[in-house]
Amino acid sequence: MSPFRRMLRQTMTIARRDFIATVFTPIFLLFLFAPVIMGSFGAIGGLGAASVSDGAQDKARIIAIVPAGTTPVIQRGDARLRAMFRRDETPPALMTVTPRRDPAAQARAAFDAKNIDAAAVLYGPLDAPQILYGSRGVRAADYLATLAQVTLATERLGGTLPASNPTKIRMTRTGTSIGGQHQSAFFAVFGIFFLTLFLSGQVVGTMAEERNNKVIEVLAAAVPLESVFFGKLIGMFGVAVLFVAFWGTVVGQITSLLPAGAAAAIGDLTPAVGGPAFMLLFAAYFSMAYLLLGSVFLGVGAQASTMREIQMLSLPITILQVGMFGLSSAAVSRPDSWLATFAEIFPLSSPFAMAGHAANSPELWPHFAALAWQALWVTIFIAVGARLFRRGVLQSGSARPFWRRRRSSD
Template identity: 50%
Template sequence: MTPFLKNMAVVARRDFLAIVATPTFLLFLLAPLFMLGMSLVGGLGASQLADSARGAGRIVVVAGADDVAALRSADTRLRDALGGRGPATLDVRIASPKGDDPLVIAQEKGADTYAVMVGPLAAPRIVEREEGSRSGRYLALLAEEVLRDRAAGAVPPVAAHFESIRSGGTSIAVQQSMGFGAVFAIFLMTLLLAGQTVSSLAEEKGNKVIEILAAAVPLESVFLGKLLGMLGVAVLFIAFWLAMAAGGGLIAATQIDPATLSAAGAGKPVAAMLAVPATGWGFFVGICFVYFIMAFLLLGAVFLGVGAQAGTVREIQMLSLPITIFQVGMFSLSSAAASAPGSPLARFAEIFPFSSPFAMAARAATDDAKAVHLLALGWQLLWVALVIFLSVRMFRAGVLSGKAGWKFWKRRQRA
């Protein structure tokens, strides 16, 4: 190792042990238990996302051009008779000469498709997401209503052929809730853990330790060592809670009757437990962890660079407030992007460097494309390097100027 890397490793180990090797670190690990109120807020937000996505659901009918107007008219009458409590929005399409595959239509992105009906109205083929669903029965009733109108009297029941696509994947509403959960978790952990860098810096500026470190090793090593030391604490924090979650999941799995999982119509709780993000649990958890590291490095570097410009603890706290407000804004932007995947707002959130880690984590829950995450990580690494480069310069100027940290800005203005 070069002297620079050795110095950086020493500072990182010092900062890591200064936090971990203390009795109060246990309280720090258990901090999420004292933040249940914020978790409830996240749960309410996820519920709202699920409701909005559920409202974007649809049922699809592929019929001949002569049947389109009759189907829409019958749908209007049925919904009026049901008092507006009908199923999702009806999407009527004209049949293609080459034929239409209901399974392909059911898997189209952008909205939950609960049921698809194709074929002649007297004997249609209905593909439904869940066996025996309300949407599938409504489509059969809709076809029967059209036939009754044309016959001007009683007609035999429609001989519909039902198929289930329950194994077709987790609903978009649930996946969007997963995306919001990922955004909320990364934001919460980033704000909680990256903020510790400012607390450590404030303490060391108060007792002059930072000046001793500056005299002993290059300030670039001090900066990177502090950043990596806090990253190590963050990784330990996440590993602890992942182990707790895995243990809790194993205990819960032993308490579930296997017959319940295999039974038809097991219910929404079991379906929620079996929900899977679009990219799969392994990739989703791994990429969310990488995006957390990107977000932590961005925010931690900014905290260290700006915090070094202050001469007192009060000034450090005041400087941290705008950064925190900015981070809350990134959380709001990413949350909105999670509720509208594929929209221009989502694309902007995925490209903007400080919201990109959050928005891309949400995208991993709803989009099965994996190669795009490599491009996103490359883009984020470029900005991490740029932010660290600028923050190191700010950190160096702030520490060397002592209490007159704002001289850095004056020198920049003169230049």
């Protein structure tokens, strides 16, 4: 048997061992359904925040201190202007008040009212109104200024604005749009970041237990450490693929039930390389991102011997992942810049940035070079991690690298 085939066989044996030990346990079900648990807590928190926000919005008001004759006109103008806003962007409800002896004092007193939360208050003549607003009422003040203009124009035209009956025709692009490409690029970067953040961190602790049980010494005596490291990385990557395949199937079934409007919004995400090629490249770059970050985490985590040390490593690991996400997000928003070039070349950010590159550029040849470049760095990280483990933990620094070893039969 050739050295390469022997090393491949040993690697796959370690990978199969770790995959089975991880998947065929009850804990794996908790890990598999962790997004449901996280989503449930997120939904509960979101509902609580939404109820608080809705309660505050119900009390918020914009106030117009205008004469009684102007009240119907300003209310009609308010109804006309509100039709242009989305539901979550609508200004606070309008409240009209008849002016008293001192409208300025009346406007200032509205901010101290106990039954409402005044966002902005208008008083004075409509051709030169005075508008007071609170700390979060800048947009409400702008809305009141526009409403005063509409009301003034309506009064000068005799109480009604001329009617207009426009014909609206929806157009669809025949090609990809720049906005759709940038959105696709961001979602690609975010998707890989979320998956690697959720999945690759578990690689850190894969060797701590075996170090405590002295199992790693038995494995290191039987097979090269490079095969142990790469096998463990492949095994945990198999767990990640199983997780992604399960939830990808679930999400795919859910998206088929979306309403037409949501499906159309998803259809606007148009990557430059085309949908099928983009999906293949996304899968390839997710694999490379997992292997790159996993190989780094495996090498760093192999130096830890206790769970406390592993927990201490979790913060810098998360900071590293967030940093790669931030760098790649900035890069995909500025394609063809020096920042994008740096993010595409730097090994740890390259999968993220190149996934965004696939959404922004139709060229395919850079991806073959990028995947080869990333695979090279996976090999380097594994070799360096195994060598550091051999020298620092096993105290066998004189051992030769696996590529220099000969078969015992030679």
